Amino acid sequence: MIDEQKLLNNLEQAKKLKQLSGVKLVLALKCFSTWGVFDVMKPYLDGTTSSGPFEVRLGAEKFGGETHAYSVGYSQEDVEDVLQYCNKIIFNSISQLQAHRHLADSKASVGLRLNPGISCAGQDLADPARQFSRLGVQENLLTDELFDALDGAMFHMNCENKSADAFITLLDSISERFGRYLLKLDWVSLGGGVFFTWPDYELEKLATVLKAFAERFSIQLYLEPGEAIITQTTDLVVTVVDIVENGMKTAIVDSATEAHRLDTLIYNEPATITESSEEGSHEYVIGSCSCLAGDQFCVTSFEQPLTIGQKLHIADSAGYTMVKLNWFNGLRMPSIYCRRSNGNIEKLNEFSYDDFATSLSRSAISSVS
Structure with a gap:
């Protein structure tokens, strides 16, 4: 957004x-x-x-x-x-x-x-x-x-x-x-x-x-x-799809750093969640839904417990982010929206299975000698 x-x-x-x-x-x-x-x-x-x-x-x-x-x-x-x-x-x-x-x-x-x-x-x-x-x-x-x-x-x-x-x-x-x-x-x-x-x-x-x-x-x-x-113009809006616990709670969201916010992984720079609070007593790993074991957005705290279906806003997700989107794990690609200054929300792009499939191969490609 x-x-x-x-x-x-x-x-x-x-x-x-x-x-x-x-x-x-x-x-x-x-x-x-x-x-x-x-x-x-x-x-x-x-x-x-x-x-x-x-x-x-x-x-x-x-x-x-x-x-x-x-x-x-x-x-x-x-x-x-x-x-x-x-x-x-x-x-x-x-x-x-x-x-x-x-x-x-x-x-x-x-x-x-x-x-x-x-x-x-x-x-x-x-x-x-x-x-x-x-x-x-x-x-x-x-x-x-x-x-x-x-x-x-x-x-x-x-x-x-x-x-x-x-x-x-x-x-x-x-x-x-x-x-x-x-x-x-x-x-x-x-x-x-x-x-x-x-x-x-x-x-x-x-x-x-x-x-x-x-x-x-x-x-x-x-x-x-x-x-x-x-800078600071764009949020990656994700949804909590599961909450698991193994030593600490992990909120799994429908996105992945390796697919949708690659620099978080490359530079080991934790993402910022708009809804989080430094004073919050409920700490979570914000984990991705990819299969990469270390793929997580950050560790942060909230004033209230997170719930499945809750939306979170990952801040500052424009620079070196949308240009690096990829299809790792066949995850759904985020749609791109713009909230115009008059308040209207405009969809700039959305992606389908066909986009995923054709990024990998096309049928009947002629041979190259």
Whole structure:
């Protein structure tokens, strides 16, 4: 259940940042691609940025505006495909740039991802500057001549960075170490992971430094927000189908982290249940209905005992959630709804057995030699 008014509240913060800083914002589709609410987002954002060919096309066809294409590794077929839709194409390595640069001539502005070797990320798994990172070109491989054939560059160095000061420290390092290269460029993307919609975030401070950075190097700056736009807007609504006890009570719900909220499992970050209470005396494991033994949403407490048939709201279930839904165990896929700001509830999508079956095989597929 997406709440349109909560989404609008985040978008108003995005609008304020744009007005104060001059930065452009492109939605990171790898985080959120539910195009049924793109009509709400379009007036506030400048376009989309992608991590694979299908995202590029989705952004161009369903969102419009600027369409940025990036991939860790393009095939020639991928490049030819995405150039039908994108305005900017960003390569991950010098070898990819050299192999495919000629295909982009006159079709799209060309950029290169740079790895600054520093970052603000809570977990190593999500740290783009982790040891032996494959993401972006390392500083020691750069030359002045390389930038003569580039229009722009992309840095991605944040993951849920909730501190303007921490971001400024990273930006100062980039200015010092990469400044002579940036002076040759028309645009620079500073990636995503800047949580400027977090409560009490110093948005004006962020805007001031972004504006100064852009003016210093005479470039158009971009940010690629995902979570910042859709944080706290969406609940995964589940139903308690059973309550079992083996040392402690477990409420089994009609969902699974492995199928419907994968990052809860991957990053070992317990979900938040809206109905729970820290002062509650009734403690439960909120367990999934999948066959994976350790598949659970969280351990939390309630003021009253849970009952079979009761609905629970798993909060903040938009970012890196709907884009990762899968059919593990043949579980029913959650339908997607939006509560519009006028109070009306609109169904954006629902899924059937046919969707499950055709995701695995289709009959009469021709053989490939």
